[in-house]
Amino acid sequence: MNKILHKGSRIYIAGHRGMVGSAVKRKLEREGYNRLISRTSSELDLRNQQAVRSFFREEQPEIVVDAAARVGGIMANNEYPWQFLYENLEIQNNIIAAAHEQDVDKLIFLGSSCIYPKHADQPMSEEALLTGPLEPTNQWYAIAKITGVKMVDALRRQYDHDYVSLMPTNLYGPNDNFDLKTSHVLPAMIRKFHDAKEKGHAPVPLWGTGAPMREFLHVDDVADAVFFTLNRSMEHDLYNVGTGKDIRIKDLALLIQDIVGHKGDINWDTTKPDGTPRKLMDVSRLEEAGWEYSIELEEGIRMTYEWFKEHQDEIKELKVEG
Numbered sequence: 001m002n003k004i005l006h007k008g009s010r011i012y013i014a015g016h017r018g019m020v021g022s023a024v025k026r027k028l029e030r031e032g033y034n035r036l037i038s039r040t041s042s043e044l045d046l047r048n049q050q051a052v053r054s055f056f057r058e059e060q061p062e063i064v065v066d067a068a069a070r071v072g073g074i075m076a077n078n079e080y081p082w083q084f085l086y087e088n089l090e091i092q093n094n095i096i097a098a099a100h101e102q103d104v105d106k107l108i109f110l111g112s113s114c115i116y117p118k119h120a121d122q123p124m125s126e127e128a129l130l131t132g133p134l135e136p137t138n139q140w141y142a143i144a145k146i147t148g149v150k151m152v153d154a155l156r157r158q159y160d161h162d163y164v165s166l167m168p169t170n171l172y173g174p175n176d177n178f179d180l181k182t183s184h185v186l187p188a189m190i191r192k193f194h195d196a197k198e199k200g201h202a203p204v205p206l207w208g209t210g211a212p213m214r215e216f217l218h219v220d221d222v223a224d225a226v227f228f229t230l231n232r233s234m235e236h237d238l239y240n241v242g243t244g245k246d247i248r249i250k251d252l253a254l255l256i257q258d259i260v261g262h263k264g265d266i267n268w269d270t271t272k273p274d275g276t277p278r279k280l281m282d283v284s285r286l287e288e289a290g291w292e293y294s295i296e297l298e299e300g301i302r303m304t305y306e307w308f309k310e311h312q313d314e315i316k317e318l319k320v321e322g
């Protein structure tokens, strides 16, 4: 452990109301860090360079976790390529540059596995970055995130800052998006099985054949990886965060059906596309540094379903206005 993080550290969590940011906040609070700094997007619009600079000058954070981004699925990316590219560049440029200007001790930049090429060898290692074309649908978001990774790398090389990029796999957990129009596969399945159970165990329609393999990580494990990274100087600029294990979508559906207690049929609509056959992270770099995940998928889904039932009334809508 180095001395970067201490109980009196002034820690700014950008995007503290989001799925990842709120998990990081919960983790730091649980560990007894009580000098956390946060602003909602209406209090501080991170796209505004002057406002971000003034905020950093006034608040003088020592540690920064950047979990703020315009996030969305394929449909939103397709419809708003400009916003996904430009706003994410603005948000991360402003945060990373202000952190550098204020000589922030440690910064963690969060991105996602979409930074890797569409046809990257599986499992995808950090070395796969920029070795081939991206998935076209979310290239806008991916290019912004790749730029963030390179900014962190440049600051490490030129100024010796201990800044790090963490790229998590598909996440799930509290504060996830359960809106069927925009949600990812795992929360969408929880919602669909739950709603069908409420309607007397009606059949659940699901897309594709169920054959693809996907990896899922509970968001509390990402928060744990952030905490781990904050507590030591890291050898590399970029680390994947995942379980290193994947599950067939069909088996995921059966697991969620069982946890939710839905007794009806599942109707696979095989006219709908399956997507990439396999997407799995190579997590050996972070494992070699000493971190690995701890929440198994079944336990994580049970916890997430409990959270969903308690918070059904407040579930999030995607805020994309164009």
Ligand SMILES: NC(=O)c1ccc[n+]([C@@H]2O[C@H](COP(=O)([O-])OP(=O)(O)OC[C@H]3O[C@@H](n4cnc5c(N)ncnc54)[C@H](OP(=O)(O)O)[C@@H]3O)[C@@H](O)[C@H]2O)c1
Pocket (backbone or CB within 6 Å): 014, 015, 016, 017, 018, 019, 020, 021, 039, 040, 041, 042, 044, 045, 046, 047, 067, 068, 069, 070, 071, 091, 110, 111, 112, 113, 167, 168, 169, 170, 171, 172, 175, 184
């Ligand atoms: N969810 C996943 O499956 C997943 C997987 C891998 C990686 N990640 C990465 O984790 C990071 C966070 O994702 P998430 O799922 O936590 O997203 P999220 O739930 O949508 O939260 C994003 C947060 O960013 C803030 N934000 C957006 N635009 C802003 C602006 N202009 N000014 C200030 N704040 C702004 C929002 O703040 P307000 O609430 O105040 O509006 C929101 O709380 C992203 O970099 C994403 O790539 C997510």
